[in-house]
Amino acid sequence: MTWLNVKEAKEEAPRPPSDITVFGANCTLHGLSHIFLPGGVTIRRLLWAAAFSSSLSIFLYQVADRVIEYYRYPHVTILDEMDSPVMYFPAITICNYNSYRKSQIRRNDIFWMAGLLGVEQGDFDDFMAALGQPTDNSKFFPSKTFNMLEFVQRTSHNIDEMLLDCKYRGKDCGPENFTTVSMSFLGFWL
Structure with a gap:
């Protein structure tokens, strides 16, 4: 090369x-x-x-x-105020996160709803004692069916008990001004 x-x-x-x-x-x-x-x-x-x-x-x-x-820190301070002679009762949501009143739960409810309420079968008597109800299991015979709608209506909180005082535009208002909507069924499936 x-x-x-x-x-x-x-x-x-x-x-x-x-x-x-x-x-x-x-x-x-x-x-x-x-x-x-x-x-x-x-x-x-x-x-x-x-x-x-x-x-x-x-x-x-x-x-x-x-x-x-x-x-620049821009901000808007425009306020439009309108006076209305007729004002309807506003939409208000009152939620009680305690879905069920313990005082309304019965032994039959616990029998059918134990899993959803977090109660083991061996703990029924302790749960009933915590609710302030009799723990005698000898006379208990569970029903053959269970109606979830009846359970929710019986054990859920009522607006009559939750609403302590209500005034709107200087006038008294009460439970008759509210519509009760139960979302308890959704809570079980979500």
Whole structure:
């Protein structure tokens, strides 16, 4: 091999890619892998560079605009007040998270609802004692069926007991102004 052949071999050997080319090829930022490729400049690369630069410029402009707007501390203090001669009773929701009144739960309810109430079968007597009801199990015979609607209506809280005082526009109001809606069934299935 002559000196000339060695020089030609060195010139023909591919050059290693530059750091920016390696970065662009491995970067997940959209568009960079199409811009920084080994080789010369092409129309395709110029178009990708223009699209990437314009997208980045628009993004940075929007970020700067929102930051400037945030530090202006804008606020609106417009208040529209309207006087109405007739005002209807407003919609009010009163929720009692204690779904059932313990004083209304019977041994038959515990028999059928033990799993939902979190009572083990061996703990029936203790649960009944905690409710203040007799623990005598000898005379207890469970019913053959169980009516969940009757249970909810009997054991749920009544608006008459929960509403202590109500006044609207200077006039007394009471349970008759409220509509009772029971969501207890949903609680079991959610």
